[in-house]
Every structure is written in structure tokens, then in C-alpha cells.
Amino acid sequence: AQSVTQLDSQVPVFEEAPVELRCNYSSSVSVYLFWYVQYPNQGLQLLLKYLSGSTLVKGINGFEAEFNKSQTSFHLRKPSVHISDTAEYFCAVSDRGDDKIIFGKGTRLHILP
Amino acid sequence: DVKVTQSSRYLVKRTGEKVFLECVQDMDHENMFWYRQDPGLGLRLIYFSYDVKMKEKGDIPEGYSVSREKKERFSLILESASTNQTSMYLCASSLIVSDQPQHFGDGTRLSIL
Numbered sequence: 001a002q003s004v005t006q007l008d009s010q011v012p013v014f015e016e017a018p019v020e021l022r023c024n025y026s027s028s029v030s031v032y033l034f035w036y037v038q039y040p041n042q043g044l045q046l047l048l049k050y051l052s053g054s055t056l057v058k059g060i061n062g063f064e065a066e067f068n069k070s071q072t073s074f075h076l077r078k079p080s081v082h083i084s085d086t087a088e089y090f091c092a093v094s095d096r097g098d099d100k101i102i103f104g105k106g107t108r109l110h111i112l113p
Numbered sequence: 114d115v116k117v118t119q120s121s122r123y124l125v126k127r128t129g130e131k132v133f134l135e136c137v138q139d140m141d142h143e144n145m146f147w148y149r150q151d152p153g154l155g156l157r158l159i160y161f162s163y164d165v166k167m168k169e170k171g172d173i174p175e176g177y178s179v180s181r182e183k184k185e186r187f188s189l190i191l192e193s194a195s196t197n198q199t200s201m202y203l204c205a206s207s208l209i210v211s212d213q214p215q216h217f218g219d220g221t222r223l224s225i226l
Contacts, residue, residue: 045217103156
């Protein structure tokens with residue numbers, strides 16, 4: 001069965017510094033990969049998705065993620081964070097042909113002034 | 114834009130009550146999902162539905178049931194609420210194909226006293 005591991009439950013980072021949130025998934029032949037963001041008291045919003053093609057995927061709010069098949073990873077990056085990026089971030093994966101998405105446990109991003 | 118609406122943001126019920134959580138989506142999506150979100154556990158799938166009157170168990174269906182009488186509406190039912198069902202409940206919808214992201218409501222924070 002597919003599984004997703006987000007290695008850090010919390011990540012503190014200073015404002016305007018770069019950040020990387022790590023995500024690994026269990027091996028599969030073909031997968032779709034997603035990052036979602038959850039701002040306080042809201043539901044989840046899609047940040048970006050990888051379906052096929054270029055391994056570097058750009059999303060909203062300046063975020064990007066890189067698909068690495070050999071390492072089964074899909075790490076999320078932003079070169080310069082802002083206080084408004086304070087949120088919880090979820091990595092998710094689905095096997096092709098499966099309607100269900102498996103979510104990681106989430107990484108809480110704390111932006112320090 | 115896709116709109117997924119959950120009927121209540123906050124709900125307080127008593128142990129043993131039958132509780133209904135309602136979710137409506139306006140984009141004619143075939144798939145609908147109910148998750149619960151708990152700190153440190155991420156999102157766990159309770160039930161999902163891929164068509165009217167169709168349902169499938171997720172990872173934690175015990176103590177819950179669902180109803181989908183119309184395509185746009187997916188109800189989660191707690192047959193006899195217990196304190197361990199105090200949680201944030203998130204509804205989501207998506208198109209039938211597996212490369213499509215899920216769209217989430219803002220959640221219902223349910224407290225069982």
C-alpha cells in the first residue's frame with residue numbers, strides 16, 4: 001500500500017530565508033504527487049502537482065517542488081519565505097488509476113521575524 | 114472556482130447523540146470524501162463515494178456511516194457519538210480521474226461532550 005512520509009513535523013525558518021519541506025513516498029510504478037497548504041482555520045488548498053513530464057514543478061505563492069524518482073522524493077522549496085507562509089503543508093500521493101489520495105502527516109511551517 | 118461547503122464550522126454534541134455533518138459541492142464532481150484531521154496524525158480517510166448511492170470504506174470507518182442521495186451532497190453520520198470522535202472533519206470532492214486534485218471545504222470542528 002502506498003504511504004507518504006513527511007520527515008519534519010515542524011520547521012522554523014526566519015523571514016526571507018529559504019525553506020525546504022521534505023516528503024518521501026513508498027515506491028510505485030506510476031504516481032501522481034501533490035502538495036497542499038492549510039492556513040489556520042481553513043481547509044486544504046492545492047499548491048502544486050506533479051503528473052508527468054518535467055521533474056521541477058512550479059506552484060502558487062512562489063513554491064516549487066522537484067520529483068526525484070530514484071529517491072522517491074517530492075521536496076517542496078521556496079527561495080524566500082514570508083510571514084504569510086505560516087501554515088501546515090501536506091504532501092500527498094495517489095497511484096495512477098486510484099481515486100484515493102494518501103496524505104502525509106503534515107509539516108507546520110513557522111516563520112520567525 | 115470549485116466550492117465545497119460544509120454546513121457547520123463548529124458543532125458541539127453530547128455522547129450518544131446521532132450527528133449529521135453535511136457537505137455540498139457545486140462543480141458536478143463524481144468523487145466525494147470525508148476525512149478527519151487530528152494533530153500529529155494528518156488526514157485519515159473515513160469514507161468516500163464515487164457516484165450517487167455508492168460508497169466505499171476508507172481507513173477508519175468504524176463508528177461512521179455516509180449517505181449520498183444526490184451527486185452534489187455527501188453526508189457523514191456518527192451513529193452514536195463518542196468523545197473519541199472529537200475532531201476536525203474535512204469534506205473534499207474531485208473529478209473521477211486520478212490525476213485531478215481534491216478540493217476541500219473549510220472543515221467542521223466537532224466536539225463531543
